[in-house]
Amino acid sequence: MLPALPQLFAGILSIVLNYVATFYMPKTRLLRDPLETLTTAVPLVLAGHIIILIFMLSAVKRCSFKTTVISIGNALLVTALGTVILHGFIVLFGASLVEKFNHTLAFAAYLAVLALFPTFISLSPTDPNIWIKCFLQHSPSTGPEIFAYSQAICTLSGAWIGAIVLPLDWERDWQAWPISCVISTYLGHAVGVFTAFGWSSFKHILNKKKNE
Numbered sequence: 001m002l003p004a005l006p007q008l009f010a011g012i013l014s015i016v017l018n019y020v021a022t023f024y025m026p027k028t029r030l031l032r033d034p035l036e037t038l039t040t041a042v043p044l045v046l047a048g049h050i051i052i053l054i055f056m057l058s059a060v061k062r063c064s065f066k067t068t069v070i071s072i073g074n075a076l077l078v079t080a081l082g083t084v085i086l087h088g089f090i091v092l093f094g095a096s097l098v099e100k101f102n103h104t105l106a107f108a109a110y111l112a113v114l115a116l117f118p119t120f121i122s123l124s125p126t127d128p129n130i131w132i133k134c135f136l137q138h139s140p141s142t143g144p145e146i147f148a149y150s151q152a153i154c155t156l157s158g159a160w161i162g163a164i165v166l167p168l169d170w171e172r173d174w175q176a177w178p179i180s181c182v183i184s185t186y187l188g189h190a191v192g193v194f195t196a197f198g199w200s201s202f203k204h205i206l207n208k209k210k211n212e
Helices: 005-024 034-060 065-092 101-123 128-135 143-165 179-211
Strands: none
Touching: 005 034, 005 101, 005 143, 005 179, 034 065, 034 101, 034 179, 065 101, 101 128, 101 143, 101 179, 128 143, 143 179
């Protein structure tokens, strides 16, 4: 049996959700009006991830109603705080503090949802020490831990990679802030899902051979 199938299923659902909410459902296209696109996409992506989290907690992990509500509250709180913190980091990395403030805030919210919310889908509910093990000690070992870690790291890395092309003097439409970062954030999350599946599968095979 393949490892961490529920996390893979949730990850693929998340990829599809992110694509539809970002590139299909908004009335305007990302290249034409990134702010309006993100203003539409962020609530849709957040609502979709809440539904996925509820499904994972109630149907897959069989958690109680109280545990589900607490996990959703924690995920929303961390995502909100993450938006503020990421906005600060984005400004420190070169985005204007005043000019296109709303664009930066909308992108920070988009990045926070894609990078942080999936970690709760994979790990909740769990002991705080597991979070420390994954994100402070950088040593995920189980399938859910690997999916949480890989999605977060690859999504954040994708956002950073997308910023590389912004200062280049190519004068392309997609170089307008924060279009390239939105696209690379989406791609980074998708890469994170499939990297986690490959990583956890390889680890599962190695452990199986050791136990034989």
